[in-house]
Amino acid sequence: MTLKGKAYIAGAYEHPTRKAADKSLAQLHAEVAKGALEDAGLTKDDVDGYFCAGDAPGLGGLSMIDYMGLKLRHIDTTETGGSSYVIHVAHAAQAIAEGKCKIALITLAGKPRSSGEATGTKPRNYGNDSPDVAFELPFGPTIVNNYAMCAHRHMYEFGTTSEQLAWIKVAASHHAQHNPNAMLQKVVTVEDVIGSPVIADPLHRLDCCVISDGGGALVVVAPEIAAKLDRPKVRIIGAGEAPKHQMGGRVDLTYSAAAASGPAAFAEAGVRPSDIKYASIYDSFTITVLIQLEDLGFCAKGEGGKFVSDGNLISGVGKLPFNTDGGGLCNNHPGNRGGITKVIEAVRQLRGEAHPAVQVANCDLALAHGTGGSLGTRHAAGTVILERVE
């Protein structure tokens, strides 16, 4: 059983807002749902499968289908943090392949910016029932210092430098200058990044993603539905998902769960990393991108620093154009979860609908990858490989 070729992404929509104090969370979910369905040429009454994650309000999927008035045959609320929505694409394709639904809607929305949430710098308390909390919370773990420990170890083992990490932000900023909705549209230099204040050694402010309100949605459909719709055809040809954790204390911060999800996706798709024309790579921090690029096989382990340098990730300049919307680093990280925007920009690229300044020529094969949770403790990776077909 494979999902290869059994489902298409027919609708994609990214909310233009980056600050939505005046909107309810359910309203944001419904607005992105409407946007993605209109993009596909469908309506809410066509939807028979719904996917959402921990950002959905109330009782998650149930509260949202009640709000939107959906009538469903299939529901899936897989929660793996920011990678959830990449995994939802795969799960939607699987459900469609098994005949459980034909038109699947995936939504993400969040308002951390207007609610003043200190997303990365306040220790997160997952509650006393979470078995790890008593053994971690006393030590002040934040999202930033957790990823920073991964960066430090990578530097120690492989000689990776802050300048190399900075190139990732530089590349994202080159793309974001063409995105009128991006939070950070100014092109930055390596010096700007390493000259910005250190938040948690060795990560600077500009090594971190933005905090934004907003959301996004996707519509995944069966082949016979895609055939009837007047949109470019984006076919799902491979997917992989994998968790990684502390392994009972055998901590290894040098690799991510992408080392398992990536090869699974490539094997199913029957393509290699060197075949990929465009990659959306989860970019909560610059180090997240670097470790994932290695694990996905775009370069050897330890070579990420060299790989990302000198503009190699800039569209039209380097070998692997990445995050041409500006990514989480410059554009948008809605609800502290960037997985859905990764898939949305990959769809834009495959359709030829990215901004002309960043559109990859003849982009017929793309990868979207997400990491959710925290890289240095517990996280899950989702990878999808997509192709454009005529």
Place this chain on the structure above:
Amino acid sequence: MSDKRTIPAPHVEEETRPYWEGLRDGKLLVKHCRTCEAAHHYPRSFCPHCGSDDTYFKESDGRGKIYSYSVFRAVPEPYAIAYVTLAGTDISMMTNIVNCDLDRLAIGQEVKLCIVDTEGDGPPVPMFEPV
């Protein structure tokens, strides 16, 4: 000093009470498995390596090396979070490095146990300081 910030008191379950009682007695106890003989952390009833429920606590000598660390500087009193690999084991635990010059920490540096009080009546927690 980096340890003036408030250290939240850890929540104690019966499953983990001996670990916290050990710290009150000045000892760092590490869970081991009688079935596969592997150590693990944080402590559980079940060995996460082999699944056995035949686990026991063994005292650590409190020595270790910094596996990785980060000085968190976005607060008035910066502090160092770290993973420390315990001597004689293959396991690393999340902790803080204290009583040190935060600008002179290094991966691979040898450290020793330093038990630090938490808020209120909570049990103390295991931190480390340079040897």
